[in-house]
Amino acid sequence: MNSSSSTRPRVLVARRLFPEITERLSAHFEVDAYAGVAPLSPSELVARLQGCAGVLVTGTERIDAALLEACPALRAVCSMAVGYNNIDVAACTARRVLVSNAPGVLTETTADFGFALMMATARRISESEHWLRAGQWKQWSYDLFAGSDVHGATLGILGMGRIGQAIARRGALGFGMSVAYHNRSRLPPADEAAVSARYVDLPELLRIADHLVIVVPYTPQTHHLIGAAELALMKPTATLTNIARGGVVDDRALAEALKLRRIAAAGLDVFEGEPQVHPDLLTVPNVVLTPHIASASLPTRRAMAELAATNLVAALTGAQPPTALNPEVLAPAA
Template identity: 70%
Template sequence: MNPSEQGRPRLLVARAVFPSVIARLREHFDVQHNEADEVWSRAELIERLQGMDAVFVTTGEPIDRGVLAACPQLKAVCSMAVGYNNIDVPACTERGVLASNAPDVLTETTADFGFALMMATARRITESERFLRRGEWNKWAVDMFAGQDVHGRTLGILGMGRIGQAIARRGALGFGMPVVYHNRSRLAPELEQPLGARWLGKEDLLRQADHLVIVLPYSAQSHHSIGAAELAQMKPTATLTNVARGGIVDDAALAQALKSGVIAAAGLDVFEGEPQVHPDLLDVPNVVLTPHIASASLPTRTAMANLAADNLIACFTGGTPPTALNPQVLTT
């Protein structure tokens, strides 16, 4: 793609990213960088996109049909996240705008975190740390913060994509956990067999899992996939961990289930309406809460940002964007 005006294409980087990535982008673009890391409203985003040929986004910037219509010069929308429910890809395709995301580079880091969050949830780590920090530890007790075992227990994966499979590997090969999963379609036998993984219907998965980890992509179809009815099917000793997207779990229903002992505990890295967190979740002790940091290691976040830069640079220099979501726009 060529810029719509003479000179270098204009790029808006919508959130603060690493200086080394900005330096790469400045070699090819006239860059406007949100160095203050302000969170813009939709109207502010549209205003700042005027005259821009491309935009570098994360998960928080909505690129929908209305934004695209208001920014007709835009030719590329490149995200450093793997999830892209904030980007209307069909609308981008209709307007000839390249869209891209950043899959694969965060798989192992996110799986590390997902497994760590599940373990912290099962073993009541943050709950016990708060107890210690409050100065309440004055004696040992046989049942003090006794949680649930991880080793040998059944690991349930809802959403067996790359990250789900990586979490399953950690459980099966490292902790001797039987693995059950639910996906829209079964994995190939060569992927199932090394893990001893078994596909189950969703209801059976909920009933059998000792530790349920949610790794579904968010969509209208997956909204509130786990609500009160689903939680009621789980074991009272079970834990739930969500490292996917907010909105897949009904947070209000989960808070009630935790309060009433429907399940034992939960670990959440994502929330409906984040960065706001449902106030009921803040009042229950048996939940581990983290601020959407599953991919947050320095090497991985840098790789994610560089992959977005790779897509942008290729788009405007005649190359092949490595992770385009709609590569057909490059041939039209």
């Protein structure tokens, strides 16, 4: 550390990340890089943030009004995730704390994973592997783990942002699927045509989808958007894949629907209250479970962290952060 380090802003990297990210930040700041695997508890986070002007977070660390009150030096909260429901942006804006996220850089990787999870769900890959590993494969039969086709089926997409559109392209162009979607606002006709998708209301989407993929952000309005009543509208042969956020789907209701075969199967990368998983989901065989890894390719995770670091450097050195959520805080105070 050079002799001027004491005059430089302090920042916290709140999760273990690529060493080169810490090195890059160290050229500008005095860096406290948390090296633990488990996330910091709320009280530990507050303690580590004392005197810090900025923090690089993931989608886990909760940044709310109470934390901001306890950390008055904080000026920038930069997340390497796309979703930011863990950050109270309004409270940050009120205190003139810059908030940024990391959209765009993980779109294609997450769409790859969402499509893979949907296919694994439809073709019963996880269920059949567990059965094989248990030594139960003795002979072939015509209906041995017979699932449902993906090619030519109806792909329903709930949430048609960047990732939803990337999934639609894969389905329509790669697998000849008929694509229907529902979104808070309808896409312009040219964008619909580009992904060969048609807009329908939510009940219709649930009724017609052979494979439903959920990609909406989590907000108070989308909490339990898919519950028992919505699941009851789906075909008994349909699958549901959630790569959005935990809480969009009522996990208890979904486990019940899977147990009773009201829908055929589900693929879940996100869970309400994660890393805890609703225990009922662990008892049904017709669900594929993964630990929130949709963006987990090394190039993409590195790009996410790089974008968060770029935002943090910009926010604390007088430049314009490229993906600020509340850029108005950078304007001179009235």
